[in-house]
Each structure stands twice: as structure tokens, then as C-alpha cells.
Amino acid sequence: MKQAKGFPCTGSLVGVTLGAPRPGSARNRDGLPKMAPHEIDHVPPGPELSVRSQGGYTIVAVSGEIDISSAPVVRERLIGLPRPQASRVIIDLSGVTFCDASGLAVLVGASRRAGLLGGVLRLAAPAPMMATVLRLTGLHSRFEIFATVSEAISSSSSARRRAAPAACCSLRAAPMAH
Numbered sequence: 001m002k003q004a005k006g007f008p009c010t011g012s013l014v015g016v017t018l019g020a021p022r023p024g025s026a027r028n029r030d031g032l033p034k035m036a037p038h039e040i041d042h043v044p045p046g047p048e049l050s051v052r053s054q055g056g057y058t059i060v061a062v063s064g065e066i067d068i069s070s071a072p073v074v075r076e077r078l079i080g081l082p083r084p085q086a087s088r089v090i091i092d093l094s095g096v097t098f099c100d101a102s103g104l105a106v107l108v109g110a111s112r113r114a115g116l117l118g119g120v121l122r123l124a125a126p127a128p129m130m131a132t133v134l135r136l137t138g139l140h141s142r143f144e145i146f147a148t149v150s151e152a153i154s155s156s157s158s159a160r161r162r163a164a165p166a167a168c169c170s171l172r173a174a175p176m177a178h
Helices: 071-078 103-118 128-139 151-156 157-162
Strands: 049-055 057-066 089-101 118-122 145-147
Touching: 049 071, 057 071, 057 103, 057 151, 071 103, 089 103, 103 118, 103 128, 118 151, 128 157, 145 151, 145 157
Parallel strands: 057 089, 089 118, 118 145
Antiparallel strands: 049 057
């Protein structure tokens, strides 16, 4: 019988059932001890959304994380905002601390909805991390992105399209090698 590395072979059968948990040894995929729901004392809060009107736009300030667990709630709030008579929306991203693919999908869906209603969805004041995510995913070219909410309100759409990457947070695409 061949000995496996790291396991001493004493010539007797080992009385351990494979896969059986040992007391106090349950670990998650990161190697940290697993916790039962009653042992969790801190649940990170979901993102906060505040809505106001200014300059003919509905402005939504989002703060916190937009991830797979919070995306459905954010989606419901954003999808319900554009209406046929009020379809100009600005999303203030200055307070967003994290955004995954599901969060980006929410922004794309809200933009489509605004467009279907003849309106526009603009992004304003993305934090550096958010600006990087938009650039790396190529979404910076899909959205009208502004450095501040004030700029988003006062700018005309055509002027913003011409100034696309440079106007916001140094969003510049690196040259691609062919």
C-alpha cells in the first residue's frame, strides 16, 4: 500500500469517515470558520437611494454597494422612476463604494427604460473605482458621464457625446495593439 503525502501510515485503517465534519472545524471557502445565522452580528447595509428633482431631471443619489444581493432592490427603484412625462434621470454615483456586474446591469436596464420613454439617463460624479469599472467594461461609451451633477444638468447631450472620455474622471481608453 502506497502512502499519501502528508499522511502517516501506521499500518492500520484510519477510523475517520471522509467528509464527516469534526466539531469546531467547519470552514467556508476562504478558510474562515463558518458562522450560523444567529452568530452573525453585522449585516452590511444595502445601498441607500435618495431622490429629488432639479432642473427638469430626477436625480438619484446612490450610496453604498450595488452587488448581486442589493441589485434587485436598486433595479426596482430605478426602473420605476422614468415616466413618459419625467424621463430625464441623473444617477449620482459619488457615494457608490462597490459595483459588480449585476449593479452594472441595473444601470444599463435603467438607461434602456429611460430611452424607451424618450428620455435620457446620465451618470454623475462616479468615484474613481466606479469610473475605472465603467471604463474597463466599455460602458463609459454607452452612458453620458459627467464629473458633477451640476454639469449633468446644464450640459446638452450632443456636447457631452463629443467630449466623452476626457470630461469625466480621466476616462481614457488605452490604445489597442493590433
